[in-house]
Amino acid sequence: MKQFLLFISALLLSLPSAFGHVGSSGVLFQGQAGDYRVLVSVQPPDVIPGTAQITVYVESGRVSNMYARPIYFSSGDEGAPSPDELLPVDAQKNQYQGIVWLMEGGSSSVQIDLDGTQGKAELIVPIAAVSTAERDMPAGLGWTLSALGLLLVVLMVTIIGASVSDGLLRPGQQLSAKQRRKRLINMGIAFGVCVLILYGGSSWWDSWASDYKQYLYKPLQAKASIIQEDGQWIFEFKADTASLRANNRKNALNYLIPDHGKLMHLFLVRVPGLDAFAHLHPERADSTTFRAFLPALPAGKYLAYGDIVHYSGFTETITDTIDIPAAPASSLLQKRTDPEDTYVVTDPLNNPKNIPLDENVVICGQPGTKTKLKDGSYVIWEGKASQTFEAGKPYSLRFEVFAPDGTPAELQSYLGMPGHAAIVRSDGSVYIHLHPVGTYAMAAELTLKNRIADTSRTYQRAAAAVFRDSIDRQIAFLKTLSTEDRETYLMKEMGMSSGQTDDSQHTAAMNHGSSLSFPYAFPKAGSYRIFLQIKRNGTILTGVFDAKVIDSTTF
CATH class of the missing domain: 1.10.287 (Helix Hairpins)
Structure with a gap:
Protein backbone atom coordinates (compact mmCIF):
# COMPACT_ATOMS: atom_id res chain seq x y z
CA MET A 1 0.00 0.00 0.00
CA LYS A 2 2.76 2.46 0.94
CA GLN A 3 4.58 1.86 -2.34
CA PHE A 4 1.33 2.37 -4.27
CA LEU A 5 0.68 5.72 -2.59
CA LEU A 6 4.24 6.88 -3.24
CA PHE A 7 3.79 5.91 -6.88
CA ILE A 8 0.53 7.89 -7.08
CA SER A 9 2.15 10.98 -5.60
CA ALA A 10 5.10 10.81 -7.98
CA LEU A 11 2.81 10.16 -10.93
CA LEU A 12 0.66 13.23 -10.28
CA LEU A 13 3.71 15.45 -9.86
CA SER A 14 5.27 14.21 -13.10
CA LEU A 15 2.27 14.41 -15.41
CA PRO A 16 3.01 16.80 -18.29
CA SER A 17 -0.57 17.08 -19.56
CA ALA A 18 -2.35 18.52 -16.57
CA PHE A 19 -3.99 21.36 -18.46
CA GLY A 20 -7.78 21.20 -18.33
CA HIS A 21 -7.60 17.52 -17.43
CA VAL A 22 -4.99 14.87 -16.63
CA GLY A 23 -3.84 12.24 -19.08
CA SER A 24 -6.57 12.87 -21.68
CA SER A 25 -5.11 14.77 -24.59
CA GLY A 26 -7.35 16.32 -27.20
CA VAL A 27 -10.88 17.67 -27.22
CA LEU A 28 -14.20 16.06 -28.10
CA PHE A 29 -17.23 18.16 -29.05
CA GLN A 30 -20.74 16.76 -29.46
CA GLY A 31 -23.56 19.02 -30.59
CA GLN A 32 -25.10 21.01 -33.40
CA ALA A 33 -23.56 22.95 -36.25
CA GLY A 34 -26.68 24.55 -37.67
CA ASP A 35 -28.91 21.65 -38.69
CA TYR A 36 -26.02 19.17 -38.65
CA ARG A 37 -25.39 17.02 -35.61
CA VAL A 38 -21.66 16.34 -35.34
CA LEU A 39 -19.04 14.69 -33.17
CA VAL A 40 -15.69 16.48 -33.48
CA SER A 41 -12.31 15.24 -32.28
CA VAL A 42 -9.37 17.67 -32.15
CA GLN A 43 -5.97 16.26 -31.19
CA PRO A 44 -3.52 19.14 -30.67
CA PRO A 45 0.24 18.57 -31.08
CA ASP A 46 2.55 18.23 -28.09
CA VAL A 47 5.16 20.38 -29.84
CA ILE A 48 4.43 23.94 -31.02
CA PRO A 49 4.55 24.76 -33.94
CA GLY A 50 2.79 21.59 -34.97
CA THR A 51 -0.32 20.19 -36.59
CA ALA A 52 -3.62 19.46 -34.89
CA GLN A 53 -5.45 16.39 -36.17
CA ILE A 54 -9.17 16.97 -36.77
CA THR A 55 -11.84 14.32 -37.29
CA VAL A 56 -15.50 15.20 -37.80
CA TYR A 57 -18.32 12.64 -37.74
CA VAL A 58 -21.49 14.07 -39.26
CA GLU A 59 -24.23 12.17 -37.44
CA SER A 60 -27.19 13.82 -39.18
CA GLY A 61 -27.30 15.65 -42.52
CA ARG A 62 -25.11 15.35 -45.60
CA VAL A 63 -22.07 17.59 -45.99
CA SER A 64 -20.38 18.35 -49.30
CA ASN A 65 -17.59 20.70 -48.16
CA MET A 66 -15.85 21.25 -44.84
CA TYR A 67 -13.07 23.63 -43.82
CA ALA A 68 -11.19 24.34 -40.59
CA ARG A 69 -8.87 27.05 -39.35
CA PRO A 70 -7.27 27.93 -36.01
CA ILE A 71 -8.19 31.18 -34.26
CA TYR A 72 -5.78 32.26 -31.53
CA PHE A 73 -6.96 34.18 -28.49
CA SER A 74 -4.00 36.55 -28.78
CA SER A 75 -4.75 37.68 -32.36
CA GLY A 76 -8.47 36.91 -32.71
CA ASP A 77 -10.42 36.43 -35.91
CA GLU A 78 -8.63 39.27 -37.73
CA GLY A 79 -5.26 37.59 -37.29
CA ALA A 80 -6.38 34.05 -38.13
CA PRO A 81 -4.95 32.17 -41.14
CA SER A 82 -6.96 30.96 -44.10
CA PRO A 83 -8.88 27.68 -43.64
CA ASP A 84 -7.72 24.21 -44.70
CA GLU A 85 -10.07 21.69 -46.28
CA LEU A 86 -11.15 18.59 -44.38
CA LEU A 87 -11.49 15.65 -46.74
CA PRO A 88 -13.96 12.75 -46.58
CA VAL A 89 -12.37 9.46 -45.50
CA ASP A 90 -15.52 7.37 -45.20
CA ALA A 91 -18.44 8.51 -47.36
CA GLN A 92 -20.77 5.94 -45.83
CA LYS A 93 -20.16 7.19 -42.29
CA ASN A 94 -19.91 10.83 -43.40
CA GLN A 95 -16.52 11.16 -41.74
CA TYR A 96 -14.01 13.92 -42.52
CA GLN A 97 -10.38 14.38 -41.52
CA GLY A 98 -7.65 16.96 -41.91
CA ILE A 99 -5.06 19.06 -40.12
CA VAL A 100 -4.51 22.67 -39.17
CA TRP A 101 -1.17 24.20 -38.27
CA LEU A 102 -0.90 25.68 -34.79
CA MET A 103 1.87 28.26 -34.80
CA GLU A 104 1.14 29.72 -31.35
CA GLY A 105 0.83 28.04 -27.98
CA GLY A 106 -1.81 28.71 -25.37
CA SER A 107 -5.55 29.13 -25.72
CA SER A 108 -7.07 28.92 -29.16
CA SER A 109 -10.02 27.44 -31.01
CA VAL A 110 -10.76 25.62 -34.21
CA GLN A 111 -13.47 27.11 -36.39
CA ILE A 112 -15.15 24.51 -38.61
CA ASP A 113 -17.33 25.57 -41.55
CA LEU A 114 -19.73 23.09 -43.15
CA ASP A 115 -21.79 23.26 -46.34
CA GLY A 116 -24.25 20.66 -47.52
CA THR A 117 -27.88 19.71 -47.95
CA GLN A 118 -28.93 21.67 -44.84
CA GLY A 119 -27.07 24.81 -45.92
CA LYS A 120 -24.03 26.45 -44.38
CA ALA A 121 -23.08 26.14 -40.70
CA GLU A 122 -20.24 26.98 -38.35
CA LEU A 123 -19.02 25.80 -34.97
CA ILE A 124 -16.23 26.71 -32.56
CA VAL A 125 -14.22 24.09 -30.62
CA PRO A 126 -11.91 25.42 -27.86
CA ILE A 127 -8.48 23.83 -27.52
CA ALA A 128 -5.42 24.38 -25.34
CA ALA A 129 -2.22 23.75 -27.28
CA VAL A 130 1.13 23.90 -25.49
CA SER A 131 4.53 22.30 -25.93
CA THR A 132 4.86 19.41 -23.52
CA ALA A 133 7.51 17.29 -25.24
CA GLU A 134 10.81 17.38 -27.10
CA ARG A 135 11.40 15.40 -30.24
CA ASP A 136 14.50 13.18 -30.37
CA MET A 137 16.03 12.67 -33.79
CA PRO A 138 15.87 8.99 -34.84
CA TYR A 215 8.57 27.41 -23.05
CA LEU A 216 7.64 23.81 -22.27
CA TYR A 217 4.37 23.81 -20.37
CA LYS A 218 4.82 23.39 -16.62
CA PRO A 219 1.63 22.74 -14.63
CA LEU A 220 0.92 25.02 -11.72
CA GLN A 221 2.08 23.52 -8.45
CA ALA A 222 0.01 23.77 -5.30
CA LYS A 223 0.02 22.28 -1.83
CA ALA A 224 -3.13 20.77 -0.37
CA SER A 225 -3.60 20.80 3.38
CA ILE A 226 -6.31 20.57 6.03
CA ILE A 227 -6.71 23.13 8.75
CA GLN A 228 -9.25 23.32 11.55
CA GLU A 229 -11.20 26.46 12.40
CA ASP A 230 -14.11 26.73 14.83
CA GLY A 231 -14.62 22.97 14.92
CA GLN A 232 -14.77 22.64 11.13
CA TRP A 233 -12.15 21.07 8.86
CA ILE A 234 -11.18 23.23 5.90
CA PHE A 235 -9.46 22.04 2.76
CA GLU A 236 -6.83 24.54 1.59
CA PHE A 237 -5.25 24.61 -1.85
CA LYS A 238 -2.33 27.04 -1.95
CA ALA A 239 -0.37 27.72 -5.14
CA ASP A 240 3.42 27.64 -5.02
CA THR A 241 4.43 31.26 -5.64
CA ALA A 242 8.03 30.26 -6.40
CA SER A 243 6.74 28.02 -9.18
CA LEU A 244 4.62 30.88 -10.53
CA ARG A 245 7.62 33.22 -10.64
CA ALA A 246 9.85 30.58 -12.22
CA ASN A 247 7.28 30.11 -15.00
CA ASN A 248 6.83 33.88 -15.47
CA ARG A 249 3.22 33.54 -14.39
CA LYS A 250 3.24 35.43 -11.11
CA ASN A 251 -0.12 37.11 -11.87
CA ALA A 252 -1.73 34.04 -13.47
CA LEU A 253 -4.19 33.33 -10.66
CA ASN A 254 -5.43 36.94 -10.69
CA TYR A 255 -6.83 36.36 -14.17
CA LEU A 256 -9.18 33.46 -13.49
CA ILE A 257 -12.75 33.43 -14.76
CA PRO A 258 -15.68 31.42 -13.35
CA ASP A 259 -16.73 28.20 -15.05
CA HIS A 260 -20.34 27.27 -14.25
CA GLY A 261 -20.29 30.20 -11.85
CA LYS A 262 -17.34 28.81 -9.81
CA LEU A 263 -13.69 29.88 -9.81
CA MET A 264 -12.54 26.35 -9.00
CA HIS A 265 -14.07 22.89 -9.28
CA LEU A 266 -12.29 20.60 -6.84
CA PHE A 267 -12.60 16.81 -7.01
CA LEU A 268 -11.33 14.56 -4.23
CA VAL A 269 -11.07 10.81 -4.88
CA ARG A 270 -9.80 8.28 -2.33
CA VAL A 271 -7.18 5.79 -3.51
CA PRO A 272 -6.61 3.00 -4.18
CA GLY A 273 -10.28 1.97 -4.24
CA LEU A 274 -11.79 5.18 -5.69
CA ASP A 275 -14.52 4.52 -3.14
CA ALA A 276 -15.01 8.06 -1.79
CA PHE A 277 -15.65 11.10 -3.96
CA ALA A 278 -16.31 14.79 -3.35
CA HIS A 279 -17.10 17.66 -5.73
CA LEU A 280 -16.39 20.96 -3.97
CA HIS A 281 -16.14 24.61 -4.98
CA PRO A 282 -13.41 26.37 -2.99
CA GLU A 283 -13.54 30.13 -2.61
CA ARG A 284 -10.61 32.44 -3.22
CA ALA A 285 -9.07 33.54 0.08
CA ASP A 286 -6.30 35.51 -1.67
CA SER A 287 -4.64 35.50 -5.07
CA THR A 288 -2.95 32.11 -4.49
CA THR A 289 -5.15 30.38 -1.89
CA PHE A 290 -8.48 28.57 -2.21
CA ARG A 291 -10.48 27.14 0.67
CA ALA A 292 -13.53 24.93 1.09
CA PHE A 293 -15.28 23.31 4.05
CA LEU A 294 -14.47 19.62 4.01
CA PRO A 295 -17.37 17.13 4.17
CA ALA A 296 -17.33 14.01 6.37
CA LEU A 297 -15.21 11.92 4.04
CA PRO A 298 -13.73 8.67 5.37
CA ALA A 299 -10.07 8.77 6.31
CA GLY A 300 -7.46 7.90 3.72
CA LYS A 301 -5.20 9.12 0.95
CA TYR A 302 -7.00 11.30 -1.62
CA LEU A 303 -6.15 12.56 -5.08
CA ALA A 304 -7.01 16.25 -5.46
CA TYR A 305 -7.85 17.74 -8.86
CA GLY A 306 -8.55 21.49 -8.99
CA ASP A 307 -9.94 22.80 -12.31
CA ILE A 308 -9.44 26.48 -13.16
CA VAL A 309 -9.97 28.58 -16.31
CA HIS A 310 -7.88 31.63 -17.24
CA TYR A 311 -9.24 34.79 -18.88
CA SER A 312 -7.86 33.59 -22.25
CA GLY A 313 -9.88 30.36 -22.02
CA PHE A 314 -6.80 28.31 -21.15
CA THR A 315 -7.82 25.58 -18.69
CA GLU A 316 -5.64 23.87 -16.12
CA THR A 317 -5.96 21.15 -13.54
CA ILE A 318 -3.87 21.57 -10.40
CA THR A 319 -3.09 18.22 -8.76
CA ASP A 320 -1.85 17.01 -5.40
CA THR A 321 -2.41 14.22 -2.90
CA ILE A 322 -3.60 14.67 0.67
CA ASP A 323 -4.17 12.52 3.75
CA ILE A 324 -7.56 13.04 5.38
CA PRO A 325 -7.47 11.77 8.96
CA ALA A 326 -10.27 10.09 10.82
CA ALA A 327 -12.28 12.20 13.27
CA PRO A 328 -15.49 11.75 15.21
CA ALA A 329 -18.39 13.07 13.17
CA SER A 330 -19.65 14.94 16.21
CA SER A 331 -16.55 17.14 16.17
CA LEU A 332 -17.37 18.51 12.71
CA LEU A 333 -20.01 21.15 12.13
CA GLN A 334 -20.57 19.97 8.54
CA LYS A 335 -20.67 23.38 6.93
CA ARG A 336 -20.71 23.74 3.16
CA THR A 337 -18.82 26.37 1.21
CA ASP A 338 -21.35 26.18 -1.59
CA PRO A 339 -24.87 24.72 -1.85
CA GLU A 340 -23.66 22.59 -4.80
CA ASP A 341 -20.89 20.92 -2.76
CA THR A 342 -21.50 17.18 -2.52
CA TYR A 343 -19.83 13.88 -1.68
CA VAL A 344 -20.53 10.16 -1.87
CA VAL A 345 -19.11 6.85 -0.59
CA THR A 346 -19.28 3.64 -2.62
CA ASP A 347 -17.73 0.18 -2.90
CA PRO A 348 -14.04 -0.11 -3.87
CA LEU A 349 -13.05 -0.38 -7.51
CA ASN A 350 -12.85 -4.00 -8.67
CA ASN A 351 -13.24 -5.16 -5.08
CA PRO A 352 -16.92 -5.18 -4.14
CA LYS A 353 -17.66 -5.86 -0.50
CA ASN A 354 -20.16 -4.96 2.19
CA ILE A 355 -19.91 -1.34 3.21
CA PRO A 356 -21.83 0.62 5.85
CA LEU A 357 -24.96 2.02 4.25
CA ASP A 358 -26.14 5.53 5.01
CA GLU A 359 -27.64 8.39 3.05
CA ASN A 360 -24.30 9.20 1.36
CA VAL A 361 -23.51 5.65 0.20
CA VAL A 362 -24.34 4.35 -3.29
CA ILE A 363 -23.46 1.04 -4.95
CA CYS A 364 -21.36 1.10 -8.11
CA GLY A 365 -23.03 0.09 -11.39
CA GLN A 366 -22.04 -1.47 -14.68
CA PRO A 367 -23.21 -0.93 -18.28
CA GLY A 368 -26.69 -2.31 -18.91
CA THR A 369 -27.69 -2.57 -15.23
CA LYS A 370 -29.83 -0.49 -12.89
CA THR A 371 -27.82 1.69 -10.54
CA LYS A 372 -29.84 3.00 -7.63
CA LEU A 373 -29.40 6.57 -6.41
CA LYS A 374 -29.90 7.72 -2.84
CA ASP A 375 -33.40 9.17 -3.48
CA GLY A 376 -34.73 5.86 -4.82
CA SER A 377 -34.42 6.81 -8.48
CA TYR A 378 -32.03 4.85 -10.68
CA VAL A 379 -29.79 5.19 -13.71
CA ILE A 380 -29.25 2.76 -16.57
CA TRP A 381 -25.99 3.09 -18.46
CA GLU A 382 -26.86 1.96 -21.97
CA GLY A 383 -24.80 -1.02 -23.13
CA LYS A 384 -24.16 -4.67 -22.41
CA ALA A 385 -23.31 -5.73 -18.87
CA SER A 386 -19.99 -7.23 -20.03
CA GLN A 387 -19.12 -4.37 -22.37
CA THR A 388 -15.49 -3.30 -22.74
CA PHE A 389 -14.20 -0.16 -24.42
CA GLU A 390 -11.28 0.33 -26.79
CA ALA A 391 -8.61 2.88 -25.91
CA GLY A 392 -8.50 5.89 -28.23
CA LYS A 393 -11.93 5.29 -29.75
CA PRO A 394 -14.56 8.04 -29.24
CA TYR A 395 -17.75 6.90 -27.50
CA SER A 396 -21.00 8.52 -26.46
CA LEU A 397 -21.53 7.38 -22.87
CA ARG A 398 -25.34 7.35 -22.63
CA PHE A 399 -27.31 7.30 -19.39
CA GLU A 400 -31.07 7.16 -18.80
CA VAL A 401 -32.50 8.31 -15.46
CA PHE A 402 -35.75 6.91 -14.05
CA ALA A 403 -37.90 7.94 -11.10
CA PRO A 404 -38.53 5.38 -8.31
CA ASP A 405 -41.81 4.34 -10.03
CA GLY A 406 -39.97 3.54 -13.27
CA THR A 407 -41.10 6.57 -15.25
CA PRO A 408 -38.54 8.82 -16.98
CA ALA A 409 -37.13 11.21 -14.41
CA GLU A 410 -37.38 14.96 -14.75
CA LEU A 411 -33.87 16.39 -14.46
CA GLN A 412 -33.08 19.89 -13.31
CA SER A 413 -30.24 22.15 -14.38
CA TYR A 414 -27.12 21.62 -12.28
CA LEU A 415 -24.57 24.46 -12.54
CA GLY A 416 -26.13 25.44 -15.84
CA MET A 417 -25.85 21.96 -17.37
CA PRO A 418 -28.10 18.88 -17.62
CA GLY A 419 -25.41 16.88 -15.83
CA HIS A 420 -21.71 16.43 -15.12
CA ALA A 421 -19.34 13.48 -15.06
CA ALA A 422 -15.85 12.94 -13.67
CA ILE A 423 -13.78 10.01 -14.94
CA VAL A 424 -10.74 8.69 -13.06
CA ARG A 425 -8.40 5.82 -13.94
CA SER A 426 -7.52 3.39 -11.16
CA ASP A 427 -3.98 4.76 -10.75
CA GLY A 428 -5.04 8.42 -10.97
CA SER A 429 -3.09 8.97 -14.20
CA VAL A 430 -6.29 9.90 -16.06
CA TYR A 431 -8.85 12.41 -14.85
CA ILE A 432 -11.37 14.51 -16.72
CA HIS A 433 -14.44 16.61 -15.96
CA LEU A 434 -17.04 15.98 -18.68
CA HIS A 435 -20.20 17.70 -19.90
CA PRO A 436 -22.81 16.50 -22.39
CA VAL A 437 -21.39 18.93 -24.98
CA GLY A 438 -17.80 17.75 -24.75
CA THR A 439 -14.52 17.51 -22.89
CA TYR A 440 -13.77 21.25 -22.69
CA ALA A 441 -14.63 23.94 -20.16
CA MET A 442 -17.78 25.91 -20.99
CA ALA A 443 -16.11 29.14 -19.83
CA ALA A 444 -13.34 28.55 -22.40
CA GLU A 445 -15.88 28.34 -25.20
CA LEU A 446 -17.64 31.51 -24.05
CA THR A 447 -14.48 33.60 -23.74
CA LEU A 448 -13.14 32.43 -27.11
CA LYS A 449 -16.42 33.24 -28.86
CA ASN A 450 -16.31 36.71 -27.30
CA ARG A 451 -12.73 37.12 -28.49
CA ILE A 452 -13.69 36.13 -32.03
CA ALA A 453 -16.46 38.75 -31.98
CA ASP A 454 -13.85 41.34 -30.97
CA THR A 455 -12.33 42.83 -34.11
CA SER A 456 -9.07 44.03 -32.48
CA ARG A 457 -5.97 42.08 -33.48
CA THR A 458 -4.31 42.45 -30.07
CA TYR A 459 -6.06 41.71 -26.80
CA GLN A 460 -5.58 44.37 -24.13
CA ARG A 461 -6.02 42.84 -20.70
CA ALA A 462 -6.92 44.88 -17.65
CA ALA A 463 -4.64 45.37 -14.65
CA ALA A 464 -4.54 42.32 -12.38
CA ALA A 465 -6.24 44.03 -9.43
CA VAL A 466 -8.99 45.49 -11.63
CA PHE A 467 -9.66 42.18 -13.37
CA ARG A 468 -9.75 40.21 -10.14
CA ASP A 469 -12.12 42.72 -8.53
CA SER A 470 -14.52 42.50 -11.46
CA ILE A 471 -14.59 38.69 -11.20
CA ASP A 472 -15.09 38.78 -7.43
CA ARG A 473 -18.05 41.10 -7.92
CA GLN A 474 -19.52 38.74 -10.50
CA ILE A 475 -19.18 35.80 -8.09
CA ALA A 476 -20.77 37.87 -5.32
CA PHE A 477 -23.66 38.75 -7.64
CA LEU A 478 -24.30 35.08 -8.43
CA LYS A 479 -24.49 34.32 -4.71
CA THR A 480 -27.31 36.84 -4.29
CA LEU A 481 -29.51 34.97 -6.80
CA SER A 482 -31.91 32.24 -5.84
CA THR A 483 -30.99 28.74 -7.01
CA GLU A 484 -33.57 28.88 -9.81
CA ASP A 485 -32.48 32.33 -11.00
CA ARG A 486 -28.81 31.37 -10.82
CA GLU A 487 -29.38 28.26 -12.93
CA THR A 488 -31.33 30.28 -15.47
CA TYR A 489 -28.52 32.83 -15.64
CA LEU A 490 -25.83 30.16 -16.08
CA MET A 491 -27.78 28.24 -18.71
CA LYS A 492 -28.28 31.39 -20.75
CA GLU A 493 -24.64 32.40 -20.40
CA MET A 494 -23.43 29.01 -21.63
CA GLY A 495 -25.91 28.69 -24.48
CA MET A 496 -27.98 26.00 -22.77
CA SER A 497 -31.16 28.05 -22.40
CA SER A 498 -34.26 27.32 -24.43
CA GLY A 499 -34.15 30.98 -25.43
CA GLN A 500 -31.07 30.44 -27.56
CA THR A 501 -31.24 30.57 -31.33
CA ASP A 502 -31.83 27.44 -33.35
CA ASP A 503 -28.19 27.32 -34.46
CA SER A 504 -26.89 26.96 -30.91
CA GLN A 505 -24.07 24.41 -30.67
CA HIS A 506 -25.75 23.00 -27.55
CA THR A 507 -29.27 22.34 -28.80
CA ALA A 508 -28.89 18.58 -28.45
CA ALA A 509 -27.59 18.80 -24.89
CA MET A 510 -30.31 21.28 -23.94
CA ASN A 511 -33.14 18.97 -25.00
CA HIS A 512 -31.99 16.17 -22.74
CA GLY A 513 -35.22 15.02 -21.07
CA SER A 514 -34.22 12.12 -18.84
CA SER A 515 -31.24 11.10 -21.00
CA LEU A 516 -27.63 12.18 -20.85
CA SER A 517 -24.79 11.52 -23.28
CA PHE A 518 -21.11 12.33 -22.69
CA PRO A 519 -18.55 12.12 -25.52
CA TYR A 520 -15.25 10.62 -24.44
CA ALA A 521 -12.32 8.55 -25.69
CA PHE A 522 -10.55 6.59 -22.96
CA PRO A 523 -6.85 7.37 -23.56
CA LYS A 524 -5.36 4.02 -22.50
CA ALA A 525 -6.26 0.57 -21.26
CA GLY A 526 -7.15 0.00 -17.63
CA SER A 527 -9.94 0.20 -15.07
CA TYR A 528 -11.90 3.44 -14.84
CA ARG A 529 -14.54 4.83 -12.52
CA ILE A 530 -17.22 7.25 -13.71
CA PHE A 531 -18.93 9.59 -11.27
CA LEU A 532 -22.18 10.83 -12.84
CA GLN A 533 -23.84 13.85 -11.23
CA ILE A 534 -27.39 15.05 -11.87
CA LYS A 535 -30.01 17.06 -10.04
CA ARG A 536 -33.68 16.36 -9.43
CA ASN A 537 -36.18 17.66 -6.88
CA GLY A 538 -33.55 20.12 -5.70
CA THR A 539 -31.09 17.36 -4.71
CA ILE A 540 -27.73 16.62 -6.32
CA LEU A 541 -27.40 12.89 -6.97
CA THR A 542 -24.23 10.95 -7.75
CA GLY A 543 -24.14 7.64 -9.58
CA VAL A 544 -20.96 5.58 -9.76
CA PHE A 545 -20.02 3.25 -12.65
CA ASP A 546 -17.02 1.11 -13.58
CA ALA A 547 -15.60 0.72 -17.08
CA LYS A 548 -13.04 -1.73 -18.43
CA VAL A 549 -10.85 -0.41 -21.26
CA ILE A 550 -8.64 -2.55 -23.49
CA ASP A 551 -6.02 -1.67 -26.09
CA SER A 552 -7.46 -1.19 -29.56
CA THR A 553 -5.36 -4.10 -30.83
CA THR A 554 -6.73 -6.51 -28.19
CA PHE A 555 -9.47 -8.90 -29.25
Missing part, protein backbone atom coordinates in the same frame (compact mmCIF):
# COMPACT_ATOMS: atom_id res chain seq x y z
CA ALA A 139 19.28 7.36 -34.54
CA GLY A 140 19.29 6.21 -38.18
CA LEU A 141 18.50 9.70 -39.45
CA GLY A 142 21.18 11.18 -37.20
CA TRP A 143 23.89 8.88 -38.53
CA THR A 144 22.76 9.50 -42.11
CA LEU A 145 22.88 13.28 -41.70
CA SER A 146 26.27 13.05 -39.99
CA ALA A 147 27.68 11.00 -42.88
CA LEU A 148 26.28 13.45 -45.42
CA GLY A 149 27.70 16.38 -43.45
CA LEU A 150 31.15 14.76 -43.33
CA LEU A 151 30.95 14.11 -47.07
CA LEU A 152 30.08 17.75 -47.74
CA VAL A 153 33.02 18.95 -45.62
CA VAL A 154 35.42 16.64 -47.50
CA LEU A 155 34.06 17.81 -50.87
CA MET A 156 34.24 21.48 -49.88
CA VAL A 157 37.81 21.20 -48.60
CA THR A 158 38.86 19.24 -51.69
CA ILE A 159 37.24 21.71 -54.08
CA ILE A 160 38.83 24.73 -52.37
CA GLY A 161 42.24 23.04 -52.39
CA ALA A 162 41.94 22.21 -56.06
CA SER A 163 40.76 25.70 -57.00
CA VAL A 164 43.94 27.36 -55.71
CA SER A 165 46.33 24.88 -57.29
CA ASP A 166 45.06 22.59 -60.04
CA GLY A 167 43.32 25.42 -61.86
CA LEU A 168 46.67 27.00 -62.72
CA LEU A 169 48.18 23.83 -64.27
CA ARG A 170 48.54 23.18 -67.98
CA PRO A 171 47.61 19.72 -69.30
CA GLY A 172 50.14 17.13 -68.13
CA GLN A 173 51.87 19.54 -65.72
CA GLN A 174 52.59 18.37 -62.14
CA LEU A 175 52.24 20.41 -58.96
CA SER A 176 55.39 21.97 -57.64
CA ALA A 177 56.36 21.72 -53.97
CA LYS A 178 55.25 25.34 -53.47
CA GLN A 179 51.89 24.67 -55.10
CA ARG A 180 51.37 21.55 -53.02
CA ARG A 181 52.17 23.53 -49.86
CA LYS A 182 49.78 26.28 -50.91
CA ARG A 183 47.11 23.67 -51.59
CA LEU A 184 47.51 22.09 -48.16
CA ILE A 185 47.45 25.48 -46.42
CA ASN A 186 44.23 26.50 -48.15
CA MET A 187 42.65 23.12 -47.48
CA GLY A 188 43.56 23.54 -43.80
CA ILE A 189 42.01 27.02 -43.78
CA ALA A 190 38.89 25.67 -45.49
CA PHE A 191 38.67 22.85 -42.97
CA GLY A 192 38.99 25.34 -40.10
CA VAL A 193 36.24 27.50 -41.59
CA CYS A 194 33.97 24.45 -41.92
CA VAL A 195 34.64 23.51 -38.30
CA LEU A 196 33.77 27.05 -37.18
CA ILE A 197 30.57 26.95 -39.23
CA LEU A 198 29.61 23.59 -37.74
CA TYR A 199 30.45 24.78 -34.22
CA GLY A 200 28.42 27.96 -34.71
CA GLY A 201 25.46 25.98 -36.04
CA SER A 202 25.68 23.52 -33.15
CA SER A 203 25.86 26.37 -30.62
CA TRP A 204 22.88 28.07 -32.22
CA TRP A 205 20.90 24.85 -32.15
CA ASP A 206 21.78 24.17 -28.50
CA SER A 207 20.80 27.73 -27.58
CA TRP A 208 17.50 27.40 -29.43
CA ALA A 209 16.81 24.05 -27.75
CA SER A 210 17.58 25.58 -24.35
CA ASP A 211 15.18 28.45 -25.03
CA TYR A 212 12.55 25.97 -26.17
CA LYS A 213 12.77 24.16 -22.82
CA GLN A 214 11.84 27.40 -21.10
